Amino acid sequence: MIHLEWYRIFLHAARTGNLTKAAQELYITQPSVSYAIKQMEQALSLKLFHRLSKGVELTEEGKALLAYVEQSFALLDAGERKMSQLKDLTGGELRIGASDSLFKHFLFPYLDKYHKQYPEVRIRLSHGKTSEITQRVKEGTVDFGLIHLPTAEDPLLTIQAIMTLQDCFVGGEAYRDKAVLPLTAHDLGQFPLLLLSAGSSTRRFAEHWFSQQNVTIQADIELGSIDLLIEFAKLGLGVAFVSKSYVTQELADGLLYELKPTVAIPTRYIGIAARRDTTPSLAAAKFHEMLMADMPALVT
Amino acid sequence: MIHLEWYRIFLHAARTGNLTKAAQELYITQPSVSYAIKQMEQALSLKLFHRLSKGVELTEEGKALLAYVEQSFALLDAGERKMSQLKDLTGGELRIGASDSLFKHFLFPYLDKYHKQYPEVRIRLSHGKTSEITQRVKEGTVDFGLIHLPTAEDPLLTIQAIMTLQDCFVGGEAYRDKAVLPLTAHDLGQFPLLLLSAGSSTRRFAEHWFSQQNVTIQADIELGSIDLLIEFAKLGLGVAFVSKSYVTQELADGLLYELKPTVAIPTRYIGIAARRDTTPSLAAAKFHEMLMADMPALVT
DNA sequence: TCATGATATAGAGCTCCTTTATGGGAAGGT
DNA sequence: ACCTTCCCATAAAGGAGCTCTATATCATGA
Incomplete structure (x- = not known):
C-alpha cells in the first residue's frame, strides 16, 4: 500500500x-x-x-x-x-424550509440581516406545508424548518417555539364603524371573508376557531399570498384573517381596522424544527443564533 | 497540515x-x-x-x-x-525515432514481434533525419533512436552499434554480364545511378565513397523510398545503391545482379541512440532487450 | 435491567519516519 | 589537475505520533 x-x-x-x-x-x-x-x-x-x-x-x-x-x-x-x-462562513449554504406565509413576514428581515453579514453563504429556501417541512428536516434536505405550532411530536426532531403569533380580523375603511365593539364569530362569518388558500395552517386555524363556535364559514375570496389578502382588505373587499404583526403599519395608518371578536383568538406559536442528534452546519448554527438573539423568552 | x-x-x-x-x-x-x-x-x-x-x-x-x-x-x-x-507492460507506450529507411527494412519485424508480445503497449514511431532523431532522444520525446553510424558524439547520448550494414550496387537483367568482374568507381559512375534523395545519410555515404575515388557522380533517378529504388533497378532503369540485406531475395531469385566494385564499400553500422544517465521506460527497455537478443556481438 | 453495539479516552508500546553524519559522483571554476 | 560546490544515497540513532489494549460511557432494544 x-x-x-x-x-x-x-x-x-x-x-x-x-x-x-x-x-x-x-x-x-x-x-x-x-x-x-x-x-x-x-x-x-x-x-x-x-x-x-x-x-x-x-x-x-x-x-x-x-x-x-x-x-x-x-x-x-x-x-x-x-x-x-x-x-x-465565507461559503457554504443555509437551507431553510418554512410554511409559506412565514418567509415574507417573519423570516425575511432575518434573512436579509444574515445575508448582509455573511454574503458568501448561499441561502436556499423551500416552502411547503408543515408536514413537508418537517419531512425535509428529517431527511437533512434543509438545515431547519420554521412551522406553525402545534405540530405532531417526532422522536427525530427537536421543536422549539420561538415566537408568538396573534391573529386578527381586519377590514378596510368600510369596516371602520364595525371595529368599535366586539363581534361574535357569527357576525364575522357574515362578512365577505378573505382567507388564505385551503391547506395552509393559518386557514385551518381560522376554520377551527369558527367551528368551535359552531359557525361554518366559506371564504369569499381565497388567496395564496398574505400580501394580496391585505391589499384586498384595504380595498374594502372584505375581512381578512391575518397575523396582527403583518398589519401593524396599516392599523396605525388607519388603512385597516381591527374587528375584535368576543371570543379571543388563541395565540399561536411559530416553532423551529431541527434534527435531534445532529449538530447543524455552521452556516445554520449562525442563523439560528441570530434568530434566537431577537426572540423574547418563551415557555415551551 | x-x-x-x-x-x-x-x-x-x-x-x-x-x-x-x-x-x-x-x-x-x-x-x-x-x-x-x-x-x-x-x-x-x-x-x-x-x-x-x-x-x-x-x-x-x-x-x-x-x-x-x-x-x-x-x-x-x-x-x-x-x-x-x-x-x-499492459499499458504505456514505446516511442522510437529512426532514419526513414530503417523502419521498413530493419525495424519492422521487431516492432511486429513486440506488438504481438505486448499488444497493450502503444507504439509511436517518428522518422526524420539523423540529427532530428538524436535531438528527439535528447529531449526525451522518443525513448531511443535508430540511426546510421557514424554520427557526432554527444555527451548526453549513448550510441551503440547494433548491426552492420553492407551496401552494394545492384542492377537488373541488363547488368547480368557486368556483374562478373569487379568494376571501378569510375565504371560504376557511368551507369545511370538510382540513389536515395539528397539529405539521406545513405546518399551522403555513397557520394562520399565515389568522391574518395575522385569520381563525381550525379543521380539519374533520385527517390525517397528504397522500395522504389529496388523496383526501378529490377526494371533495368539503372544501378541502385542499397543495403545488401534489402535485396537478398532479389539477388537469390536472379531479379537483380550485384556489381562488385574494385574498392570495397566500407561496412556501415546501424546504431541505437539513447539518453545517457536515464533508465529507459520499461516498455522501451523491453524492446531494446528484444532487439539486442537478436544482434550479433559487435565491437563498438 | 441487562445485553448489545457504538464511540471516546487513557496510557503504554512500537513502528517507521526523521534526523545527523558521512560518502561519493559529477560539474564547474581556478 | 585540483579544489569546491551541489546533489543524492546510505547508515545508524532517535523520537514523534500512530496504534494498540483496556476501559468508560452512552443509547437502544429486549
Missing part, C-alpha cells in the same frame, strides 16, 4: 526536480525525501526518477504518475479550501 | 458510517479511527461527523469534503492502476 504522504513528497520532488529543494519546501531533510521516494519506488516496483548529477528528473512512468497525483492533490486542496470557507 | 493518511480513514468512515467497520476494513482498531477523525476535525476545526448512537453520519461539511476526497482518491487509484500497467 502506498503511504499517501509519499505522494506529497513525490509531488514536490517532481515539481522542483531537486530532492534537496523539495525537502526544504516540506520542512524536512533531504534524506527523508530520498527515503520516501525510495519507498515509493519499491512499492510500485518501478523507477520514478532518473538521478542526474544536477538533480532528479521524472521517468516516463513518473511523468504518468505525476499527472494523476497533481490532479488528485488539486482536488484535495480545493476540498480544504472549501472546508475553510465553510468554517468561517 | 492535514495528514493525508487521515483522508483514507475519513473515506472509509464516511462510506460505512461506522467507525468500527471502517477500522476493520483498514485492518486497524477502532480507537485508531476515532483518533484520526478527531485529529482531522481539529485540523480543519470543524465537525465532520455527527456521532449517533448507531454509528456516525456526515455533517454537511463532511459531505462536502467527501465529494472532494472521493474524486481525489479515485484519481490516485487510477494512477496506481496505470503504474501497474506500465510495470507489466
